[in-house]
Amino acid sequence: MKEDEMLKIVVPGSTANLGPGFDSVGLAVSRYLTLDVRLAEAWSFTPKTAEVSGIPRGTDNLVYEVASETANVHGRRLPSCAVDVYSDIPFTRGLGSSAAAVVAGIELADALLELGLSREQKMELATRYEGHPDNVGASLYGGLVIGCYREEGVDVVHLPELDVELVAIIPEYELETKKARGQLPEQWTRQQAVEASAISNVLVAALLTKNWKLAGRMMAADLFHQPHRKPLVPELERAEALALEYGAVGAALSGAGPTVLVFAEPGKGERLKRQLRPHFPACEVTTLAVEPHGSRVYKLALEA
Numbered sequence: 001m002k003e004d005e006m007l008k009i010v011v012p013g014s015t016a017n018l019g020p021g022f023d024s025v026g027l028a029v030s031r032y033l034t035l036d037v038r039l040a041e042a043w044s045f046t047p048k049t050a051e052v053s054g055i056p057r058g059t060d061n062l063v064y065e066v067a068s069e070t071a072n073v074h075g076r077r078l079p080s081c082a083v084d085v086y087s088d089i090p091f092t093r094g095l096g097s098s099a100a101a102v103v104a105g106i107e108l109a110d111a112l113l114e115l116g117l118s119r120e121q122k123m124e125l126a127t128r129y130e131g132h133p134d135n136v137g138a139s140l141y142g143g144l145v146i147g148c149y150r151e152e153g154v155d156v157v158h159l160p161e162l163d164v165e166l167v168a169i170i171p172e173y174e175l176e177t178k179k180a181r182g183q184l185p186e187q188w189t190r191q192q193a194v195e196a197s198a199i200s201n202v203l204v205a206a207l208l209t210k211n212w213k214l215a216g217r218m219m220a221a222d223l224f225h226q227p228h229r230k231p232l233v234p235e236l237e238r239a240e241a242l243a244l245e246y247g248a249v250g251a252a253l254s255g256a257g258p259t260v261l262v263f264a265e266p267g268k269g270e271r272l273k274r275q276l277r278p279h280f281p282a283c284e285v286t287t288l289a290v291e292p293h294g295s296r297v298y299k300l301a302l303e304a
Helices: 062-073 097-113 119-130 134-141 177-181 190-208 212-221 226-232 234-245 269-279
Strands: 005-016 025-039 044-047 081-087 144-150 153-159 165-170 250-253 260-264 284-288 296-301
Touching: 005 097, 005 134, 025 097, 025 134, 025 190, 025 284, 062 097, 062 119, 081 097, 097 119, 097 134, 097 296, 119 134, 119 144, 119 153, 134 144, 134 153, 165 269, 177 226, 190 212, 212 250, 212 260, 226 234, 226 250, 234 250, 234 260, 234 269, 260 269, 269 284
Parallel strands: 044 081
Antiparallel strands: 005 025, 005 296, 025 081, 025 144, 144 153, 165 260, 165 284, 250 260
């Protein structure tokens, strides 16, 4: 990047799991992390929206840490930059704020150093950093991502669009992923593992064939994580009941929570939002769209 240029990096937020697709299914949503990047004497990160007001301002920022690690992998060193940070992804609410930062860091290193990384290479780096492919895959690719992370590498199936509408119930309280993961059992019996993975398989098949009723049943039938996390997120059980009452597709924790997503058939999202809002007066209740585009990088000329 030249002195008279600026990078703009836009990364969508995401929801993960969709119920039983634990650590493997992700969906990009219409909330965004945006970085405006200029060359500078030293690294700085300046928050420009309320959602990121508490971010680290220097090289302890997650975006920098990931960018630096990406550069190191390729034997390179990053030039110093001043970064303005904008985001409407709520922090620690289960909408992929950290995954978006991871993807942004990889995109930043790739653009600054002109590494020419393929999307598959970016996915490999992001998954190794995050530990699972669901949120980072959705932020990188957009749309629906079904991924598998093994020692051999990352395998991803990507569908740019999923024909559903989303109503997000976003509580005021935060829930750290570490705490939510602490609720989960350490192991399952073979019978439990078979049943849980079968439910996940049927969820994916139902989504791809637009069998919404079946997809909703599989969301509710999850065994991997939602039954264990319900005590931490009381909104989930209420949302599941209301989804049935109002004829929605179903409801699921967004990632580890506490955001709950209620899925609606096309054209029914706004009405569902109006129906749900009175039941959750302490939450933000809003519609979200499936974001078909993943992370994007623009190189812009600075005004003289």
